[in-house]
Amino acid sequence: MNGIDAHFRLKRRGFMLDAKFTAPSSGVTGLFGPSGSGKTTLLRMIAGLERPDKGWLTLDGKVWQDDGRFTRAFRRPVGYVFQDARLFAHLSVAGNLRFALRRAGAKEASTQGDEVVAQFGLGPLLERRIDGLSGGERQRVAIARALLSHPRLLLMDEPLASLDRDAKRDILPYLEALVRRADIPVLYVSHDLDEIERFADHLVLMDQGRVLAAGPMAELAADPELLLARDPDAAALLDAEIIGHDAGYQLTACRVGPHTLLLPGTLGMPGAARRLRVRASDVSLSLARAANTSILNILPCRIEALEPLGAGQVLVVLTLAGTKMRLLSRVTTRSRDALALATGVTVQAQIKGMALVEAAS
Numbered sequence: 338m339n340g341i342d343a344h345f346r347l348k349r350r351g352f353m354l355d356a357k358f359t360a361p362s363s364g365v366t367g368l369f370g371p372s373g374s375g376k377t378t379l380l381r382m383i384a385g386l387e388r389p390d391k392g393w394l395t396l397d398g399k400v401w402q403d404d405g406r407f408t409r410a411f412r413r414p415v416g417y418v419f420q421d422a423r424l425f426a427h428l429s430v431a432g433n434l435r436f437a438l439r440r441a442g443a444k445e446a447s448t449q450g451d452e453v454v455a456q457f458g459l460g461p462l463l464e465r466r467i468d469g470l471s472g473g474e475r476q477r478v479a480i481a482r483a484l485l486s487h488p489r490l491l492l493m494d495e496p497l498a499s500l501d502r503d504a505k506r507d508i509l510p511y512l513e514a515l516v517r518r519a520d521i522p523v524l525y526v527s528h529d530l531d532e533i534e535r536f537a538d539h540l541v542l543m544d545q546g547r548v549l550a551a552g553p554m555a556e557l558a559a560d561p562e563l564l565l566a567r568d569p570d571a572a573a574l575l576d577a578e579i580i581g582h583d584a585g586y587q588l589t590a591c592r593v594g595p596h597t598l599l600l601p602g603t604l605g606m607p608g609a610a611r612r613l614r615v616r617a618s619d620v621s622l623s624l625a626r627a628a629n630t631s632i633l634n635i636l637p638c639r640i641e642a643l644e645p646l647g648a649g650q651v652l653v654v655l656t657l658a659g660t661k662m663r664l665l666s667r668v669t670t671r672s673r674d675a676l677a678l679a680t681g682v683t684v685q686a687q688i689k690g691m692a693l694v695e696a697a698s
Contacts, residue, residue: 339361339397340359340360340362340396340397340522341358341359341360341361341366341383341395341396341490341524342359342393342394342395343356343358343383343392343393343394343395344356344357344358344394345357345379345382345389345391345394346390346391346392347378347382347387347389347390348390352373352375354378354379354389354546355547356548357548359551360524360539360541360551361522361538361539362396362397363520363522364519364522364523364538364539365516365519365523365525365536365537365538366522366524366525366537366538366539366540366541367525367526367527367532367533367536367537367539367540367541367554368527368541369527369528369530369533369537369540369541369543370528370542370543370544371528371544373545374543374544374546375543375545375546376494376526376543377495377526379543380494380524380526383415383492383524384410385401385402385407385408385409385410385413385415386410388407396489396490396522397489414486414487414488414489414490415488415492416482416483416484416486416488416490416491417492417494418479418491418493418494418496419479419494419496420494420496420498420499421499422467422475422478422479423479424467424475424478424479424482425467426466426467426468428467429463429464429465429466429467430459430464430467430478431463431464433478433482434450434453434454434459434478434485436482437481437482437483437484437486438485440486440487450485453481453485456481456511456514456515457477457481458477459477459481462474462478471504471507472499472501472504473500473505473506473507473508474507476496476497476500476504477507477508479496480493480496480511480512480515484515490521490522490524491519491521491522491523491524492523492526493523493525493526495526495527495528496508496512496525497529497532498527498529512536513535513536525537530565530570533554534554534558534572534574534612535612537554539551539552539553539554540552540554540557540558542563549563550563555573555574555662555663558571558572558573559573559574559663559664559665561642561644561652561654566617566644566652566665567644569618570618571616571652571665572614572616572617572665573615573617573663573664573665574612574613574614574615575593575612575613575615575657575664576593576611576612577592577593577610577611577612577613578591578592578608578609579591579592579604579605579609580592580597580607582603582607583599587601587602587603588601588602588633589601589605591604591611593613593657593660593662594657594659594662595658595660596636596657596658596659598613598636598688599633599634600613615664615688617652617664617665618667620655620666620687620688621666621668621686622653622666622668622672622684622685622686622687623676623684623685624676624684624685625685626685627685627687630687632687632689634687634688634689635685635686635687635688636657636658636664636686636688637657637658637683637684637685637686638655638656638657638658638664638683638684638685638686639656639658639681639683639684640653640654640655640678640679640681640682640684641654641655641656641663642654642680643679643680645670649669649670649671650667650668650669650670651667651668651670651673651678652665652666652667653666653667653668653673653678655684655686664686664688666686
């Protein structure tokens, strides 16, 4: 089987991990859940830094461990990026990168070194000491070093958690470029849903040492059976392509399936892919398309499900016409009854322009 296939069991005092999941052989898989849910422990077992009581791990059909074998950490082709960069303080930036190149071997060193240095903007930093770098710069070096070790799997354990706002702003463009170009699987741990929505294509949802669900990010974000969709800040994710700009009104036109959405500002060049985040609380419903309205984006949808939320509210799960993509809407029970909303009914989803937020590149 291609991709990651893992199942680990580990019992500690006061904690039990029993986590089983599969993930694609490319792209970013987010490991998301509250603090203490076992995300980092799971990542460390994948790296071979901790040994489970029982379990298995295969990558693209190659067994790294099972009940009869255990590949030690230094023999696993894994790049690991920790919360704190964990660079060699006695070496310069160039020295840290050379360490990874030596591990990769001469062939990879000659073909990847210059490219990765350019990709992460490290040229001006090569002779700098590690203690003279900002937090964002150190994490850029750490990610570059992990890539230069020529891994078959990249593990990232909350790489933004220790950074302040300015440092995060410094590193985000480099992370976005990494996830766009990565041709190896990336496991990205975070308890920050905004980060996961920004970077992940696939999601593993964890709580109390167990995997609650695993699958495509957009599907799980809009699954009414999961807590993500029931959260007050719940949002659906839409994959879009930029098709043009209206300079006069400073709008960007994006294609989502057969539909065109207008977003404020200039978000990129035509042909670029974007992920859009649409909050359930910013989607209102009507039975007919309004003739005169300030709302720019009105999309035909079919009601797929209605789930009571309590406090007089209902979560409406919608399928965007002509696609398999979902939207979410939070309405009052009074509105549900007044509009006779029910499964199978066709409605118009009215989305405020500012509710469409670029989440990832």
